[in-house]
Amino acid sequence: MTDLSLPTRYDAPSCEPKWYAAWEAAGLFQPDPDPSKDPYTITIPPPNITGSLHMGHALCYPLQDLLGRYNRMQGKSVLVLPGQDHAGIATQSVVEKQLKQEGSGGAILGREKFIERVWVWRKESGDTILNQLRSLGCAFDWSRSRFTLDDGYHEAVLKVFIDWFNRGLIYRGKRVVNWDPVLQTSVSDIETERKLIKGKLYYVRYPFTDGSGEVVIATTRPETMLADVAVAVHPSDVRYKGLVGKTLTLPLMNREIPLIADSYPDPEFGSGAVKITPAHDPNDYEVGVRHSLDMPVLLDARAKITAEGGKYAGLDRYEARKQIVADLEAGGFLVKIDDHEIAVLVSDRSKEVIEPLLSEQWFCKQSALAPKVIEAVNNGETQFFPDRYNGVFIAWMENIRDWCISRQLWWGHRIPIYYTEDGTPYAALNRDDAQGQAGDKKIVRQDDDVLDTWFSSGLWPFATLGWPEQTDDLAHRYPTSVLVTDRNIINLWVARMMMMGLDLLGKKPFDDVMIYATVLTEDGRRMSKSLGTGVDPMKIIETLGADALRYTLLSQTGANQDIRYSERRTEDARNFCNKIWNATRFVLMNAPDGLPTQPETFEVVDRWLLSRLHATEKTVREAYDSYDMQLVCQTLYKFFWSEMCDWYIEVSKARLTDPAAGKTPQWVLLTAIEAFLKMLHPVMPHLTEELYSHLPLPNKAPFIMSADWPNLPSWFANEGAESRVELVFDVTRSLRALRAELGLTPGKAVAAAYYEGDLGGLESIVAGQAWVTDLKPGRPAEQGALSATTGGVEVHLPTEGLIDADKERAKASAEIEKATGDLAKLEERLNNPMFVDRAKPEVIERDRALATELRERIEKLSARLKQFGG
């Protein structure tokens, strides 16, 4: 007898850190160097250093930890490589906010001091995140941890940039980009979102210069008219036939602008005439290029009117709008104002309305890179899970546009472009290198901009493994096994890694991409700090434990799109932990002093549990292999709680206390628990490790974490034992129900009960589990008895005159009615020649058997009804 000293409650918060430290001390986070083992590699999505982890992270990282642990048990050499992302815009705005609160600001500090300040923050936030990942139990190889702005990483970035620049894949161009007037930088298309707002549509009159009438245009942004350079109509629009080529006078500015024909305007919309402001609208820009129009820039970096706006110069864009509308009205140019729903573009980061702005930026050509990505996904080299994302991804890749990679920020990889006095750009490792390339011409400055964060995180799967150096890790572990990420960054990040990996290494970066669900609040809203709907995973861990939290989230992870988080569910998971704790504790209390050995003979119920264990292992393994954690958890839960605890342990209690007979159930239970703990370990690493450490086992691994996946002998599978035992359990349940009906409390023995039918020699189980002292074959001689029929076995419980005959009659009639109805439906089907002709034989067989059973049942029920005077 051992471990009677274990407390009756599992205390996760005190147990979890202990094991994390033990694993780390044992070096288990580093990959097994054994070269005969297959590699399994994950480079985790590096969290942004913008604060602390949220519920989504509490799913994402444990999910990867789970995959690592599972594959380690499957005998692979596992590396889960962690790190952090410098997250340009996001981090810079966090630090800017901090400075503002201190009454300072980046502009005051200057570039160098500002960057120093961000590094201080990087340390602080980075450490927080690291500790949180540890609290979650993540077995990541911290010795290989990378940061997207560390020195080696910077080298990789330089190499790619220079290479692509020299190959013409990176170019500089003047384009209308998405300008964020708050962060004062350009952002890419996918860093914006569309929001429908209630706005106005202004109709404005532009008179012909020669006084021969006017053209009415419609606009949602009247202030941009100051920079209008033309009005366009569709060439087929009859309303403007013969007018194209004439000149209009731009109101307020008194500038002359042409009326031109272009395919862009939709004759159906508004008046069919569109004002053209090339510098402030992507479509207008296209028109401007086609017609070689001027492109005056009307708004500056903060979205204030420039000198181009004449007397409106200096006004904010919205003030200017008000003023201009008023002036247009005063001048008699305003025709009308309609309410109009506008889809404005909003910056993801600042939530500010984007201003389309013509500016000089660096772009990455996608047309040469995208086809390889599409091909890799199309031919299944890289596969998304759930597979619906394959199509979504390809559709997006097929319509990809060039990627604006320059950002007007300080925090990030500074663009390695150096200019000579005449403005010629050289892509170089450093200034000297650039000077070498420039020859006689003198290099005078480096480009001020930095690269889009995703340019560097796109290198993640290989830069973290040492690229551009040809390291062992890179040789053995690229392509990585799986990328686990959130669907919001499929285009932002996954696409870039695919493009970069395929182009630079000639190989896809990962075999699988697993997209996990978004964690929402209990009522289905987005979790967000600013809305106050966020739940702090660390608070949950402190009270209920990391394992319970992991189970909560992982047990809801399959092919679903969303998860609603409820703390109540984590309490359930905590209860499950406690159940596992106590059942194991119970088994240990009854465990033999020496190591258990496999018994010679088994009872049917032993074979039943071993068979259920065997089936459970297969289901769980296949579920892990297909990323269906939901099925993993559900299967393990049912096996442990219902099958092992509620039935097997209860049935075996009597034997367990017997020194001789106890050896068999003890061995069965230890075998089942060991396998169960191993299968559950990837989900609940700490609890399983703690319990494993107490199990008396031969050939025990130093840690469950480093143990092999259970290898169960095939003779465990035993369908015969399963069906025999399950029939007996069904009969037991129906007898218990009869007891409950009589108000007999569970556990209190009744003297006698009777059964008719075949219990396969397992009468003692029924008697024991239904708390019957003497279970006899046949029918009770005395009058009053309650009866029930299950699976062809009828049980009778004598009542000693306690029966309410009316109630029993009513019950029997109701059951007869139900059975008769079911039988009628069944017979109708069986009498249908089409059914007999076309249905599968086993279905017909089963229905016939069911019909026979129903007839017997009705017979028995009718007899019962008669007995009660019906």
Place this chain on the structure above:
RNA sequence: GGGCGGUUAGCUCAGUGGUAGAGCACUUCGUUCACACCGAAGGGGUCACAGGUUCAAAUCCUGUACCGCCCACCA
């Protein structure tokens, strides 16, 4: 405007052709020495709606409604 998910018991969700399931919650009973973070029994659903295919539909097809997500240059 296009695409993708979802709609099943009070709640959260399983269930891809053969007479509806789990956990929680609820009701009743029970502290029998693993566990009250427990055990036993029970109530509760015309599977969003309308058509269709089929011997048979929660399940396959078409359409509709509502919820959510993604993509999209209508001023």
